[in-house]
Each structure stands twice: as structure tokens, then as C-alpha cells.
Amino acid sequence: MRPLRYSINVTLDGCCHHEAGLPPDEESMHYWTAQLERADALLFGRVTYEMMESAWRKPATGTWPSWVESWQIPFAEAIDRAKKYVVSSTLSGVDWNAELVQGNLGQVVHQLKQEPGEGLWVGGVTLPLALADLGLIDEYEFLVQPVLAGHGPTLLAGLHERIKLDLVQRHEFRSGAIALRYRPRHATPRS
Numbered sequence: 001m002r003p004l005r006y007s008i009n010v011t012l013d014g015c016c017h018h019e020a021g022l023p024p025d026e027e028s029m030h031y032w033t034a035q036l037e038r039a040d041a042l043l044f045g046r047v048t049y050e051m052m053e054s055a056w057r058k059p060a061t062g063t064w065p066s067w068v069e070s071w072q073i074p075f076a077e078a079i080d081r082a083k084k085y086v087v088s089s090t091l092s093g094v095d096w097n098a099e100l101v102q103g104n105l106g107q108v109v110h111q112l113k114q115e116p117g118e119g120l121w122v123g124g125v126t127l128p129l130a131l132a133d134l135g136l137i138d139e140y141e142f143l144v145q146p147v148l149a150g151h152g153p154t155l156l157a158g159l160h161e162r163i164k165l166d167l168v169q170r171h172e173f174r175s176g177a178i179a180l181r182y183r184p185r186h187a188t189p190r191s
Helices: 026-037 046-056 070-081 105-114 126-133
Strands: 004-011 041-045 083-087 098-101 120-122 139-145 165-172 178-184
Touching (some): 004 026, 004 126, 026 139, 041 046, 046 070, 046 083, 083 105, 105 120, 105 126
Parallel strands (some): 041 083, 041 120
Antiparallel strands (some): 139 178
């Protein structure tokens, strides 16, 4: 069974808005590229899918726009070529190497996890909350930014039950950010 990993940038006060933390730098982009490459497929909700597609889909010209720095290209190429599953009840179709996922979320994700491979990766805010409530997340990875945002969506706000976690890995960045990887103590999916 391939694990489902939830990864996100978060400020010290729990804000997980994509612009609330430090701007990406070469070290953090290298780190996130390595994490994406550990996944067989990405799992996104509609909002995250549309945001990532607008930023990281390679243009039809085959050339990255001038705003993409050379150190961002490995990340851009990794996310662009990755298989994606998009959970949405409002989209009628997706492309960008993506497949639309509809129906019972728990059953669909459980089936995806049963497929052979190294793992699934989920990002965003709303979808990971639903997956956490279903007990389907096998690893939580937070890149904690040394910033107090004071606003914005907070990490897993509205979680129905407390989830106890064990720290399994820690990585410090020159920026002062720290990547923390945790596993739930009892990683058995709830139906």
C-alpha cells in the first residue's frame, strides 16, 4: 500500500496561505522538488489544482516564462509532469496530466492508496482536512516558516478529532524554516 503524504508551508501561528510565509528560495525549492519526486501522483482539490496549474503548467511554447528562475525549473518540471488526481464536484473535466476524481472520497482515496508505488502527495487546505478526518493521511509534513502572519486560513482548522503524531524527521533551512515530518500514532483509516 502506498502512503498518502500531506505537505504544506505553514507559519508559526498556523497560517497556511501560500503567500503568508517566506518567499521560496533555492534551498526550499530543491527540498520541495525532492518531495514531489517521492510521489507517484499528486492529489489536489479544485482550488489547489487551479492555483498550481496557473503557476506551474509549462506553456505550449515549451519555454518557461521569464519569471521562472533557473533554480525553480526542476520544481516546475516535476509538478508539470506529475500524474494528478483532482477531487472536485464542480469541475466537469481536467487536463494537465490529471484525472477528475468524484464520488465517495474515502473509497476513492483508499483505492488509490492500494495501487503499487512509492506514495501519493496531497497539498492544500480543504481536501487534507477531509482526508485527515477520514484517517487516510499516513505522513504529515510541515515546512514551518519563521513568520507570524496574524491572519489567513489556519492548518487543519475544524479537525473533528485530535490526531497524535510522532516526529520521524526534521530538516533545518538556512532561512530559519524547519521541515517537520510526522506519522500518526495509529494510522488506521476510518470509514
